[in-house]
Amino acid sequence: LVAAAALIIGGPVAAVAVTGGDEGGGRPAATGEPHPTSPAEDSFFEHLPEKVSGTDPTTRVGATIGMEKKAWGTHTVLELKNVKGPQKCVLVAVSKTGEEEVVTSWSVPKWGYGIEGSSHASAKAPLYVHGGAAMSREDIARFEVRTFDGERLVEIGA
Template sequence: MTEVHHEDVAAYALGLLSEEEQAAFERHLDGCGLCAGEVGSFAAMGELIKGVHPDDLLPQPADPQVESLLVRRAAAERRRRRFHRSFMTAAACLVVAAGVFLGVSSLTGEPNPDSIHSPARDLLMTGRTYAITDPATGVAGVVGLEDKGWGTHVALELKGVKGPLQCRLTAFGDDGRSEVVASWGVPEKGYGVPGSPDPLVLHGGTSLPQTELNHFTIQTTDGRILATVAV
């Protein structure tokens, strides 16, 4: 005959007994109100340890009590949380690294892999745009504008320019004020020309409100005007 102990209530509630032991304990429950009352409590605790993979468990201690099972479950959860935090930290580092790479690429004049969905591209697609064409210099492109609380967000797409040059985009207001919106270097191969068909795309800003803007100039640092666009 299988020997039954009161302590087996936890193992019974968690389904850890053999079929013979389970049958014996069920007979014990018929005459033991104490164990019968505790089965429900231990069964509820059992929900906490469902789905634990054997690999998640710590080495089995000598005394297989519910407390040890819950401790192992808590340890497994802590390991999962540590892994999750480590994973999210690594992902955040990758995002930051990608942002740094894109920023450096735009500053060094290297192709920007995100140029299709860059803030400059978005503005040229959604903002108010003005075309640039100067037959004398061969420079062409588009200026895009959108209102901001601090002034005007400005985007530029530029084609037909060869280097090496140092250039700047300058905004002029109706009152004669002027502000440099952006400055950049043009490599020898140029932008939007045979052999280098991709345009230059960049963005910047001016404190001048869009309603007070008069025109923009694209010029070299030595004062040569490459193009002018009225707004």
């Protein structure tokens, strides 16, 4: 009975201690040391052999996509800059025949990502997100970053 009570009371506490938690805004909880880069950023700079970039002249949103051919399709990491929030976005791979596949999606907080000169510390850093498409690398003509409302923020030729 004592052991069961310890599990009931101690279980949630142990789970919180193991997972670390998040204070919001992408900051690690005070209980753990912050990781200086995200796993997506590490992969983007260190491991993906091919990168393509584009900046939209109207929205001024800039994106670089790192790609890696895989047996299952194409692994990608997106670096996104100068995007303001709040909004939800999606990265779409478009094939040479016009077929579309969602690669990944994310939310942009009100302060945004990759905004030079921002007074908000978190807004200065670009966003990095992983994704994957079943589409083979040879079939991809371009990528588009769009809002959930369908507005294209930037197009990147592949």
